[in-house]
Amino acid sequence: MLFRVPIKVCFSDIDNAGIVYYPRFMHYFHLAIEEFFDSMLGISYAEVLHKRNLSLPTVHLESDFHRKMKYGDQIDMEVRVIKIGKSSISWGYRGYLNGEENEIVVEGSNVTVCLRTDNFEKVDVPQWLRKDLTAYMEEFDKK
Structure with a gap:
């Protein structure tokens, strides 16, 4: 099943206009990734950083922003794996208002690169991560 995590819009997320300040959506993307590692890969993001030495x-x-959100709303962030390169991973996100399939709030993507946490040297995507992400991608492509 495609991974989704609910995230509540907190007071600290809104701007003077009373809506979510746009950079907060990038924070929601990252929160979703952390939960994705826990729920779908069975490893905490902290373990990835500190024990597996991978950043x-x-x-x-x-x-792209499709609709405003306000304090107290909930966004359900969906995580996709778009591409796994030699040392990079392309991620996709779609946020839905309260799980409503027709109410897309935000869509986005980012590319991450694999680095050693201790010295910031670029490394290939580790085999354990490539295997799990490939399995997730293959499951997603069936949908």
């Missing part, structure tokens, strides 16, 4: 910084980011 995934974003090197490219895109987003």
Whole structure:
């Protein structure tokens, strides 16, 4: 099943106009990735960083905003794996208002690159991660 995680819009997420400040959606993307690692890959993001010595910084980011959100709303963030390169991973996101399939709030994507956490040297996507992400991609492509 395609992974989705609910995220509540907090007071600290809104701007002076009373709607979600647009950079907060990038934060929601990242929160969804952390939950994706826990729920779909069975490994905490903290373990990836600190025990497996792997960091995934974003090197490219895109987003399209379709509707406003306000304090107290909930966004359901969907995570897709678009492409696995030699040392990079392309991720896709779609946010829905309260799980409503017809109410897309935001769509976006980012590219992360694999680095060693201890020295920031670029590394290939580890085999354990490539295997799990490929399996997830293949399942997603069936839908």
